[in-house]
Amino acid sequence: MTTPAIPEGVERCSTRKFTLGLAVAGAVLLWGVYAMFLIWFKGLNQTGMNDAYGFALWIWADLAIIALGGGAFFSGFLTYIIGRKELSSIINYAVIIGFICYSSALLILALDIGQPLRGWFIFWHANVHSMLTEVAFCLSCYFAVLTIEFIPLVLENPKLNRVPFLHHLSHNMHEVMAVFAATGVFLSFFHQGSLGGVSGVLYGRPFAFREGLLIWPWTFFLFTWSAAAVGPCFTVLVTWLTEKITNKKLVKQEIFQLLGKISGWMLLTYMIAKLADTFYWAMVTAPSKGFTLMDFYTDNPVYGIWILIAELVICGIVPALILITRKGRENNFLLAGSMILAVIGICINRWVMILQVMAAPLLPFQDWFMYMPTWQEVATTILPVAYGVILIMLAHRYLPIFPQEKELNPGS
Amino acid sequence: MAKKAQHTATKRYGMVIDLDKCTGCGACMVACYSENNVPFREDESDKMLSLNWIQVFKVDNQKPFPDTEVCYIPKPCMQCDGDHVGHPPCVSVCPAVATDYDQPTGIVSQISPRCFGCRYCMAACPYHARQFNWWDPVWPAEMKQYLNPDVSVRMRGVIEKCSFCYHRYQKARNKAYMEGRDEIPEDEYQTACAEACPVNAITFGDLLNDEHEVHKLSKGKNAFRLLERLNTNPKVYYTTTKDWVRRITDNYLENETPGDVEKARKAQKASH
Amino acid sequence: MKIDRRCFLSLVIGGAVGTTLTPVPWKLTDDIAIWSQNWPWTPVPEDGPSKYENTVCAMCQGGCGITVRKIKQRAVKIEGMSGHPVNKGSVCPMGISSLQYLYGPSRVKSPMKRTGKRGEGKWEKISWDDAIAEVSDKLKELRNQEEPHKVACTADSDRNTVGYLFDRFLAAYGSPNFIRTPSSEDANELALYLAQGRNATVGWDIENADFILSFGVPLMDSPDSAGRMFSAYSALDEKAELVQIEPRLSDTAAQSKRWIPAKPGTEGVLALGLAHVIVKDKLYDSDFVKNYSSGFEDSEDEDGNTRKGFKSLLEDYSPASVAETTGIDKAKIITLARDFAGAGRPLAICGRPIVQGSVDEALAIHALNALVGNINKKGGMVAIPEPDYLGWSEMQRDETASKGRQQPRIDGAGTDRFPNARHLLHRLPEEINSAGDKAPLQVLLVAGGNPLYTIPDTEAAKKAFDRIPFIVSFSPFMDETAEYADLILPNHHFLERYEDIPTPRGYAKPVTGLARPVVDPQHDTMHTGDAVISIAKNMDEFIREAFPWDDYRDFLEQTFSDRWKSLEKEVYSVRKDFTPADWEDAFDTPSKKYEFYPTSRQMPPDSERDRLPACRPLEIPGDGDSKELPLLFVPYVSVRIAEGAIANPPFMTKTVDDTVIKEGEVFVEINPETAKENDLSEGDSAVLKTSSAEARVRVHLFEGIMPGLVAMPAGLGHTAFSDYISGKGENAYSLLEAVSDPASGLNTGWGSRASLSRA
Ligand SMILES: Nc1nc2c(c(=O)[nH]1)N[C@H]1C(S)=C(S)[C@@H](COP(=O)(O)OP(=O)(O)OC[C@H]3O[C@@H](n4cnc5c(=O)[nH]c(N)nc54)[C@H](O)[C@@H]3O)O[C@H]1N2
Ligand SMILES: Nc1nc2c(c(=O)[nH]1)N[C@H]1C(S)=C(S)[C@@H](COP(=O)(O)OP(=O)(O)OC[C@H]3O[C@@H](n4cnc5c(=O)[nH]c(N)nc54)[C@H](O)[C@@H]3O)O[C@H]1N2
Numbered sequence A: 001m002t003t004p005a006i007p008e009g010v011e012r013c014s015t016r017k018f019t020l021g022l023a024v025a026g027a028v029l030l031w032g033v034y035a036m037f038l039i040w041f042k043g044l045n046q047t048g049m050n051d052a053y054g055f056a057l058w059i060w061a062d063l064a065i066i067a068l069g070g071g072a073f074f075s076g077f078l079t080y081i082i083g084r085k086e087l088s089s090i091i092n093y094a095v096i097i098g099f100i101c102y103s104s105a106l107l108i109l110a111l112d113i114g115q116p117l118r119g120w121f122i123f124w125h126a127n128v129h130s131m132l133t134e135v136a137f138c139l140s141c142y143f144a145v146l147t148i149e150f151i152p153l154v155l156e157n158p159k160l161n162r163v164p165f166l167h168h169l170s171h172n173m174h175e176v177m178a179v180f181a182a183t184g185v186f187l188s189f190f191h192q193g194s195l196g197g198v199s200g201v202l203y204g205r206p207f208a209f210r211e212g213l214l215i216w217p218w219t220f221f222l223f224t225w226s227a228a229a230v231g232p233c234f235t236v237l238v239t240w241l242t243e244k245i246t247n248k249k250l251v252k253q254e255i256f257q258l259l260g261k262i263s264g265w266m267l268l269t270y271m272i273a274k275l276a277d278t279f280y281w282a283m284v285t286a287p288s289k290g291f292t293l294m295d296f297y298t299d300n301p302v303y304g305i306w307i308l309i310a311e312l313v314i315c316g317i318v319p320a321l322i323l324i325t326r327k328g329r330e331n332n333f334l335l336a337g338s339m340i341l342a343v344i345g346i347c348i349n350r351w352v353m354i355l356q357v358m359a360a361p362l363l364p365f366q367d368w369f370m371y372m373p374t375w376q377e378v379a380t381t382i383l384p385v386a387y388g389v390i391l392i393m394l395a396h397r398y399l400p401i402f403p404q405e406k407e408l409n410p411g412s
Numbered sequence B: 001m002a003k004k005a006q007h008t009a010t011k012r013y014g015m016v017i018d019l020d021k022c023t024g025c026g027a028c029m030v031a032c033y034s035e036n037n038v039p040f041r042e043d044e045s046d047k048m049l050s051l052n053w054i055q056v057f058k059v060d061n062q063k064p065f066p067d068t069e070v071c072y073i074p075k076p077c078m079q080c081d082g083d084h085v086g087h088p089p090c091v092s093v094c095p096a097v098a099t100d101y102d103q104p105t106g107i108v109s110q111i112s113p114r115c116f117g118c119r120y121c122m123a124a125c126p127y128h129a130r131q132f133n134w135w136d137p138v139w140p141a142e143m144k145q146y147l148n149p150d151v152s153v154r155m156r157g158v159i160e161k162c163s164f165c166y167h168r169y170q171k172a173r174n175k176a177y178m179e180g181r182d183e184i185p186e187d188e189y190q191t192a193c194a195e196a197c198p199v200n201a202i203t204f205g206d207l208l209n210d211e212h213e214v215h216k217l218s219k220g221k222n223a224f225r226l227l228e229r230l231n232t233n234p235k236v237y238y239t240t241t242k243d244w245v246r247r248i249t250d251n252y253l254e255n256e257t258p259g260d261v262e263k264a265r266k267a268q269k270a271s272h
Numbered sequence C: 001m002k003i004d005r006r007c008f009l010s011l012v013i014g015g016a017v018g019t020t021l022t023p024v025p026w027k028l029t030d031d032i033a034i035w036s037q038n039w040p041w042t043p044v045p046e047d048g049p050s051k052y053e054n055t056v057c058a059m060c061q062g063g064c065g066i067t068v069r070k071i072k073q074r075a076v077k078i079e080g081m082s083g084h085p086v087n088k089g090s091v092c093p094m095g096i097s098s099l100q101y102l103y104g105p106s107r108v109k110s111p112m113k114r115t116g117k118r119g120e121g122k123w124e125k126i127s128w129d130d131a132i133a134e135v136s137d138k139l140k141e142l143r144n145q146e147e148p149h150k151v152a153c154t155a156d157s158d159r160n161t162v163g164y165l166f167d168r169f170l171a172a173y174g175s176p177n178f179i180r181t182p183s184s185e186d187a188n189e190l191a192l193y194l195a196q197g198r199n200a201t202v203g204w205d206i207e208n209a210d211f212i213l214s215f216g217v218p219l220m221d222s223p224d225s226a227g228r229m230f231s232a233y234s235a236l237d238e239k240a241e242l243v244q245i246e247p248r249l250s251d252t253a254a255q256s257k258r259w260i261p262a263k264p265g266t267e268g269v270l271a272l273g274l275a276h277v278i279v280k281d282k283l284y285d286s287d288f289v290k291n292y293s294s295g296f297e298d299s300e301d302e303d304g305n306t307r308k309g310f311k312s313l314l315e316d317y318s319p320a321s322v323a324e325t326t327g328i329d330k331a332k333i334i335t336l337a338r339d340f341a342g343a344g345r346p347l348a349i350c351g352r353p354i355v356q357g358s359v360d361e362a363l364a365i366h367a368l369n370a371l372v373g374n375i376n377k378k379g380g381m382v383a384i385p386e387p388d389y390l391g392w393s394e395m396q397r398d399e400t401a402s403k404g405r406q407q408p409r410i411d412g413a414g415t416d417r418f419p420n421a422r423h424l425l426h427r428l429p430e431e432i433n434s435a436g437d438k439a440p441l442q443v444l445l446v447a448g449g450n451p452l453y454t455i456p457d458t459e460a461a462k463k464a465f466d467r468i469p470f471i472v473s474f475s476p477f478m479d480e481t482a483e484y485a486d487l488i489l490p491n492h493h494f495l496e497r498y499e500d501i502p503t504p505r506g507y508a509k510p511v512t513g514l515a516r517p518v519v520d521p522q523h524d525t526m527h528t529g530d531a532v533i534s535i536a537k538n539m540d541e542f543i544r545e546a547f548p549w550d551d552y553r554d555f556l557e558q559t560f561s562d563r564w565k566s567l568e569k570e571v572y573s574v575r576k577d578f579t580p581a582d583w584e585d586a587f588d589t590p591s592k593k594y595e596f597y598p599t600s601r602q603m604p605p606d607s608e609r610d611r612l613p614a615c616r617p618l619e620i621p622g623d624g625d626s627k628e629l630p631l632l633f634v635p636y637v638s639v640r641i642a643e644g645a646i647a648n649p650p651f652m653t654k655t656v657d658d659t660v661i662k663e664g665e666v667f668v669e670i671n672p673e674t675a676k677e678n679d680l681s682e683g684d685s686a687v688l689k690t691s692s693a694e695a696r697v698r699v700h701l702f703e704g705i706m707p708g709l710v711a712m713p714a715g716l717g718h719t720a721f722s723d724y725i726s727g728k729g730e731n732a733y734s735l736l737e738a739v740s741d742p743a744s745g746l747n748t749g750w751g752s753r754a755s756l757s758r759a
């Protein structure tokens, strides 16, 4: 008798339905891969970027998905280091989501350089003063950690697990997982921060520039903090979505609420720091260079002041306040809604810290710079989504990711 | 030999551009293309995709006819010294050390074979002095014939920018060395744009050397730099007698004047 | 051996791990990076010893000395030649860009014969022998039919050897139709001839003037002689004052100390208004006026009729009436006149761009110089004589030639209708298109100029060209006219050839420049001088004998005789014996004086004008139509856009702002007020309609242009040359109509009534 590939005791959809789903996601993936090869062969002229907009959609996507992938390190931190063992019911999924986010970010980075064949110069000829070097090192190391965390999960596939060597490997890896998780947490603090540093150190760009602590601008800390705050929200939202799609409860609601509560407090403290930072920047840093706050916003629809209000109030303070109240958390609609807002807020933050920086003119006689991504950029930015969906589909079908699934779905 | 003392090994090459003289003719741009093998394309009208190591802006005082005035502002790489010397905005961000600050001359280099095209330096430069090779360069027909062997041609996917015609410095330095001199006289190292400017609006030389004209000009009362308040410390200076030009070359709050801000900065510098 | 799954897996995994531990992948990664640093399609310029050679730039008439940097046989850079008297080390963007033409894709690489329809672009390469024979046979045939006058030739200059060779050829062959391409020099030359009686060009001694009153001369905007103009300007004394009269804040106006925007076309009226003040206030040079001029006061002519003098003419030009016409404040006119006359070395200059210009306007502005007594003085207006080397042995002519040469010119110049004019290229279409069935022109030799692009109203020009059975172009480049020719006999590029360059337009000392080959011919081209000599040698005996030289080089050496060696070495020679003639000997008019009233001026039969320079605002096509066409269209020139001889090379186009050309569309400049009235805003697409044509443009708002004007740069809208040059904007000239100055026939069609509406 052959071992079934699907984990024991759980129910999965029909092969037909599954294949159909794969095909849809695969088509989107292929579109992205086509665009990817166009870009690699023809160069970055395939994008809508220009000399004013050297950083654009991709860098934003990188920053955003890494922030959202932050759920992995922060849940790891909570589970293994703080010792909230109840979170182990979601940690596997957090790792997979993190793995998807980070591998995607690396892929996009490999696209986003003019000379991909020389990409490795960043390691070989590294300039230790560059935030991007820091990002590259930490990101790759943490990706390696995530891979190591992911492997034992893969090995738990019933078929693979039957191979004695793999079985033992998986078991032993589980034993030392806390060590890797701790390493990951450490690396994450750095690269999340370095990503914040990327724009914060640009002292020629008063919209981005922040003073700071030692060699790190305040954005360094703000980025780490915000990723820790919102990453778990994203993990919860993806889990939730998975539940809705599979029509099954996978993780206990208390876990969601617990993560919501932690995120809420993190978000609130982040918002306090972020408001202080914004206030200091608007009142001291920018004026010292001759700018008022409103010089950084314009009346065109993309770069209006609404963006600041949306980021700080609607997608910052509001969800934070909801999440820290028990009533808010216990209402499923409010819980999900505020998590969505928080996720949007962090994406806006990463957006302005890249695109608004590029767009705002510095010489008074210059105009705002404009940028429109090409379909190739859009396709390659959607590519990771398709790839993520596929990986999740496979993982969910073949790996025992959710320890509580059997317990929560006794009927099957 | 009291004179000898100021011939320090360290130079700070810089420029002073007289905006009252510049007629906007564009000879500096064309001379730079020709000297530095800057490629061109069929349509160059998207200025954010057009390689120009020096770009000449046309600005006006926004007053209605006939009180309108215009001024041209040529803008090469500012060769920033940075917020502390050797730390221009673009250099420390480069993850692969493909651009660097040359201590002996103060010139910010750009090494195309090292650059891998991440464009972080471009994001860091407030002057848009850095441009990217979005396309493979193409010289139609026999046009490759006119390429200057002293300046390597850049490939697709890397950043390029004004080098203060560094190859001319190397030539002048080699010549001086061969002739047993330590000093490069002012006229032996001139950039292609300064040389081509038909009205001599561009003066080039060592800002530290009081025998060089730029030394005096950069200290004149009408001298200033672009976006000085960002602390980028450019080595390209400008002069103008027009107040409105001063006001649109940096950012000022409503209640500030360029004069006051400059005074405050000088005072602060002195107190450090 | 049976390979099971486990074995396979371990092989693959083991292999991967093993390979990683070897140097192979690392070496490969490195090699790939090195490859990316040496892509074979990214050129590596060949190095070699570098050399500098001097020559003279021939991209325009500016005559700048240039130094060409060479690496082995490659020309790699053009720089200004220091010490050259004209440009003193300066160069303009066009001069620097000339290498793009030398090596560029628009070169005609060998003689070509048309195979498809005209303008279709289908060509066959032919040998030089065949090409010369083809032209010669055609010309012989026409001569055998006793119709030699049906040949015309256009050339850039009648003051250099190539121009002279063509003119000599036509003289020997029997045609009067040597047509010099038009320029602002035409009106100036004619005015100088009428007032001073000399066949000379006008030199403006700007370098030494201290008050320069420019009637719209685009000193800093013009691509013409930019090298000299910029070096003169930068050498001006700090205190020297430049006053620019122009309706648009051009780069010259921006550099001036006083910008006076007069209504366009009223400059001549303003000049007379200033003269009025100068005369009334007695600020003129009374010695000059009294002793060396005539026609200032009223007088009696031979028939005893009273003849109005210049002074009386000025009565009609009081500050008040001039203020009304020009739109300039009365007080400003009076101050300007006084400042001008009171300056140490005042100089009034004219030279309307794009057109030949109005002779009355030129006479009026020359008169200002006469009034302040600066004729032939330091810092003044100087008559530059024709080159002294262009005189050859008389030739024998047969009867066919003599008869043909005496026929009226095809362009009407020198006929009763246009008795004073010498060259009227713009009239060609009108003459050809209005002739009956028989084509008045059988052969057109285009040895200079690009008439199909530059003649106003391109459509009419094309129609006329369709009626010329045989068109030969000598252009080194595939320009619009060459594209439409039947045969192309491509000249060398100027860096590949010898050619004498006459005194640059406006330069105040006679200089001869010599362009000399710096590189070998890149293609199978021939010097046009050689082509003419070869054609002549194929013709009848009389003609053959008029061309006794072996080749052009031989001819050039003989022409310069003992001066050749030094000219070849120095690349220029300044006429040493030249000093501007004293007032005593300066004038060769019937009165031997400066004639404010040019007695030798012949008026066309139907003209109701007098010979005095009575200026009126220039005629503007479409004037009757001011409701339909409420605006005034004027082309403007920019030193970053070559506007005539040779289209803009890619380097220059690269410098052009995105408020001038964007994605192949040209912007017109209008005042924000005009924009509001016409419901337009920045960047809008619009249709520009003039009296003769319409074009699609975009709108750029500029405070510095007079409300009511629409300005467009000249020199764009090419359809030929190469993909790097064609398809950018609109040809300003195709939107204009030629206007023959009623007094002289010269083209004054510099503007048109227009409308601008959102597309
Ligand atoms: N490289 C290169 N250089 C060239 C040429 C070339 O083909 N290539 N061509 C040469 C030739 S042929 C010529 S003619 C020159 C042209 O050069 P110039 O004769 O020196 O004059 P433009 O440069 O055409 O001057 C244009 C200005 O005149 C203004 N204008 C328009 N209408 C009027 C008016 O009614 N009155 C006054 N006062 N101003 C008016 C416009 O606003 C505009 O600013 O350039 C020469 N230079
Ligand atoms: N659109 C437009 N039209 C204009 C003007 C304008 O500014 N814009 N300006 C007007 C004015 S001011 C003038 S003077 C006229 C000038 O007009 P033209 O003299 O008719 O025309 P250019 O464009 O100067 O023509 C020069 C042509 O000569 C060719 N050529 C270059 N070198 C040589 C050579 O060595 N030998 C031969 N045989 N050919 C050569 C080039 O291919 C070029 O196309 O145009 C008038 N028309």
Ligand code: SF4
Pocket: A204, B076, B077, B078, B079, B080, B088, B089, B090, B091, B108, B124, B125, B126, B127, B128, B129, B130, B161, B232
């Ligand atoms: S101008 Fe820009 S590129 Fe040049 S040194 Fe300064 S920051 Fe760097």
Ligand code: SF4
Pocket: B093, B094, B095, B096, B097, B098, B099, B114, B115, B116, B117, B118, B119, B120, B121, B122, B158, B159
């Ligand atoms: S684009 Fe090149 S020079 Fe600029 S930061 Fe990146 S590697 Fe360095």
Ligand code: SF4
Pocket: B031, B032, B033, B035, B036, B053, B054, B076, B077, B161, B162, B163, B164, B165, B191, B192, B193, B194
């Ligand atoms: S200094 Fe040299 S490289 Fe820089 S703009 Fe001038 S010519 Fe170009």
Ligand code: SF4
Pocket: B021, B022, B023, B024, B025, B026, B027, B028, B029, B056, B072, B074, B196, B197, B198, B199, B200, B201, B202
């Ligand atoms: S060459 Fe001189 S005058 Fe011309 S644009 Fe450049 S700086 Fe200005």
Ligand code: SF4
Pocket: C057, C058, C059, C060, C061, C062, C063, C064, C087, C090, C091, C092, C093, C094, C095, C096, C223, C224, C225, C226, C227, C228
């Ligand atoms: S002004 Fe004329 S002659 Fe002088 S460099 Fe320019 S194109 Fe050549």
Ligand SMILES: [Mo]
Pocket: C182, C183, C184, C354, C355, C644
């Ligand atoms: Mo002309």
